[in-house]
Amino acid sequence: MPSAVDLDTLLARHPRRPESLLQVLCDIQAVHNHIPADLAVQVAEALAIPLARVRGVIGFYSFLCSEPAGRFRLLFSDDITDRMAGSQALMSALCGRLWLEPGKVSEDGLVSVTTTSCIGMCDQGPALLANGWPITRLSPRRIDTIADLIRAEAPVADWPAEFFRVADHIRRRDRLLNSGPMVGAALAAGLARGPEGVIVQLERASLRGRGGAGFPTGRKWRACREAPGDARYVVGNADEGEPGTFKDRVLLTRHADLLFEGMTVCALAIGARQGFLYLRGEYRYLLEPLQAILAQRRAAGLLGAAIQGRAGFDFDIAIHLGAGAYICGEESALIESLEGKRGIPRNRPPFPVTHGYRQQPTVVDNVETFCAAALIALSGGDGYRAIGTEQSSGTKVLSVSGDCARPGIYEYPFGVTVRQVLTDCGATDSQAVQVGGPSGACIGADEFDRRLCFEDLASAGALVIFDGRRDLFEAAHNFTEFFARESCGFCTPCRVGTAMLQDIMAKIAAGHGTRHELDQIAQLARVLQQSAHCGLGHSACNPTLDMLKRFRPTFERRLKTLDFEPAFDLDGALARARAMTGRDDAGAHIRSEP
Numbered sequence: 001m002p003s004a005v006d007l008d009t010l011l012a013r014h015p016r017r018p019e020s021l022l023q024v025l026c027d028i029q030a031v032h033n034h035i036p037a038d039l040a041v042q043v044a045e046a047l048a049i050p051l052a053r054v055r056g057v058i059g060f061y062s063f064l065c066s067e068p069a070g071r072f073r074l075l076f077s078d079d080i081t082d083r084m085a086g087s088q089a090l091m092s093a094l095c096g097r098l099w100l101e102p103g104k105v106s107e108d109g110l111v112s113v114t115t116t117s118c119i120g121m122c123d124q125g126p127a128l129l130a131n132g133w134p135i136t137r138l139s140p141r142r143i144d145t146i147a148d149l150i151r152a153e154a155p156v157a158d159w160p161a162e163f164f165r166v167a168d169h170i171r172r173r174d175r176l177l178n179s180g181p182m183v184g185a186a187l188a189a190g191l192a193r194g195p196e197g198v199i200v201q202l203e204r205a206s207l208r209g210r211g212g213a214g215f216p217t218g219r220k221w222r223a224c225r226e227a228p229g230d231a232r233y234v235v236g237n238a239d240e241g242e243p244g245t246f247k248d249r250v251l252l253t254r255h256a257d258l259l260f261e262g263m264t265v266c267a268l269a270i271g272a273r274q275g276f277l278y279l280r281g282e283y284r285y286l287l288e289p290l291q292a293i294l295a296q297r298r299a300a301g302l303l304g305a306a307i308q309g310r311a312g313f314d315f316d317i318a319i320h321l322g323a324g325a326y327i328c329g330e331e332s333a334l335i336e337s338l339e340g341k342r343g344i345p346r347n348r349p350p351f352p353v354t355h356g357y358r359q360q361p362t363v364v365d366n367v368e369t370f371c372a373a374a375l376i377a378l379s380g381g382d383g384y385r386a387i388g389t390e391q392s393s394g395t396k397v398l399s400v401s402g403d404c405a406r407p408g409i410y411e412y413p414f415g416v417t418v419r420q421v422l423t424d425c426g427a428t429d430s431q432a433v434q435v436g437g438p439s440g441a442c443i444g445a446d447e448f449d450r451r452l453c454f455e456d457l458a459s460a461g462a463l464v465i466f467d468g469r470r471d472l473f474e475a476a477h478n479f480t481e482f483f484a485r486e487s488c489g490f491c492t493p494c495r496v497g498t499a500m501l502q503d504i505m506a507k508i509a510a511g512h513g514t515r516h517e518l519d520q521i522a523q524l525a526r527v528l529q530q531s532a533h534c535g536l537g538h539s540a541c542n543p544t545l546d547m548l549k550r551f552r553p554t555f556e557r558r559l560k561t562l563d564f565e566p567a568f569d570l571d572g573a574l575a576r577a578r579a580m581t582g583r584d585d586a587g588a589h590i591r592s593e594p
């Protein structure tokens, strides 16, 4: 049983206020493998919040639990690329070696093995998290070693270091990835330009957000600067949960200074004193390196009071950890999470630029957007505008995975064709590419000349490649499971609709599907697009619909009949009752229609 001193130590790491709730719970989870009930009560008292709120937060985030999860908690990444690389067989093998049922904790409390949504290692899967630490390139041999280490109760910190090596796989560089260390240069240029000058350069550059939606960044920063409020905030969105996306992971690893520089330039432009980097829980292993960079920047006078000697320019950045909830990438859910609450998207409007963190004006931008903004503050907007296409200036960093010889990170000027990327990454015999993750679009070979830019295929830059061997129904099935797992449950259309879609796909997969189920998918899509509360629900049916539209035979091959086929065989179920009662008269059978 943990002592009060333990909790005090954990609480001392964070400000004692309600906003710290999630961070405190993450720390308790890391120490105790769960949130013990007595500690939940003490946390509620210490942060002066209702116990129900503490319980609600524990129940919301998939990495937190109120019952012990196993001293070794293994979470297999369940992205489609992990599955294509054999993750399901490897997980079964590990469970077999440990005499364990997936999803259950072993009776001695030693170990639990289950799946989680994509952990952002698609270029080096199959992958898993072992007590939060990523292990990549899983193989039968690695699985055997892991089973032995768990049986020997060897602490994860003592497992072979090469298991935990995360490669960057930068395959093609352009303006952003070619940029050298950025320690104060963009900030100095930004100070020379002044807040208005910085925003003008962003507008001249026509920079658009890299998180997917492509909102004009200069307009966002200006709106925030001009919004009334007592304080302003800068938030870096490093939640990167879209399956197939891992470019922010590499930017955080290789270009964190550029990111923090961009966030500080933003603070200068909008007049913020506090910034947050919202780091997804799956990237917890990057926390200490990122904190070290922040410490260096403080020591160099690039964060803290009177930055670069400018009196009144005070700004600092805190890192806030997520805890396994894809929806927290949506900016208003992210802000709720920053405030220590469940990550439920807010009603919009009002938007974060006027009512964000603590209801104050807030800029939330993607990691890559801040990096690009730093480059623009340094070199000006015109040169940046000259790259790319009419409506999409600059370059885009892509995450490329699936069936290709060289998965990894590729940076191109906007407007590059999908075909060019496929050639560069060594993809042959490709039948389809999922652009932008499950929320994006699936295109077939006849569309490979389409361009990656906001005018054509707009996305956050994930390309998952499927060659001719792949059954695209499996991919669509995996995506529906993803949305059902990640729906936050707040609104009925999405909570129920994603579960129904998952059931329909399971029914088809089990060989009980008919044309009726295919029609139902289209109906569900309409309901979700029209009535779901946020973008997750709006796009939950997209991949299935896309694949159905373009690759219908892969679905129809699995249909049992083109007519209605009930998933539940009522007469078959009644057979047991007939056997038990000894009845076999007409009344003991389902009456068939004349």
Ligand SMILES: Cc1cc2nc3c(=O)[nH]c(=O)nc-3n(C[C@H](O)[C@H](O)[C@H](O)COP(=O)(O)O)c2cc1C
Binding pocket: 208, 209, 210, 211, 212, 213, 214, 215, 237, 238, 239, 240, 241, 242, 326, 327, 328, 329, 330, 331, 332, 364, 365, 366, 367, 369, 370, 534, 535, 536
């Ligand atoms: C379900 C959902 C998940 C999202 N996940 C992310 C994410 O992981 N990273 C991100 O930058 N934006 C994500 N977004 C978009 C954000 O809401 C927001 O538009 C973005 O952070 C704004 O930054 P930008 O203008 O720099 O793109 C997501 C949106 C939705 C609806």
Ligand code: SF4
Binding pocket: 327, 344, 345, 486, 487, 488, 489, 490, 491, 492, 494, 495, 532, 533, 534, 535, 536, 537, 538
């Ligand atoms: S659409 Fe889905 S994820 Fe969005 S609020 Fe509704 S239930 Fe939550």
